[in-house]
Amino acid sequence: MPSMAVVMPVAGLRPYSQNARTHSRRQIRQIADSIQKFGFTNPVLISDEDEIIAGHGRVEAARLLGIASVPTLRLSHLDATQRRAYMIADNKLAVNAGWDREGGLAATRRASSSSNDRPGTS
Helix, strand or coil, X not given: CCCCCEEEEHHHCECCCCCCCCCCXXXXXXXXXXXXXXXXXXCEEECCCCEEEECHHHHHHHHHHCCCEEEEEECCCCCHHHHHHXXXXXXXXXXXXXXXXXXXXXXXXXXXXXXXXXXXXX
């Protein structure tokens, strides 16, 4: 199991060189806008070698914002094969998610319309 979140310097985190997920400049800006509005609410998942398992976009957004350190969770219980499988599963599961058009999406629209600064829409 992962331990408690630990704040780590962004400069010490290594992106996974074969990360299948890409992030456009626009998406990094959207993530940065969200971090500015809500804070860094989702820790970066890392290996024992400080390699990013999940959170590449959040780390890039932190760099864009000049944030020197971010919360991380070290997944020491995963071996290299499990880390690669987790990276794929984490990205694929997010893509496979749907929207509750009656409830959740309507609530999201109400929250967005009540804010002049809407992260994720720039």
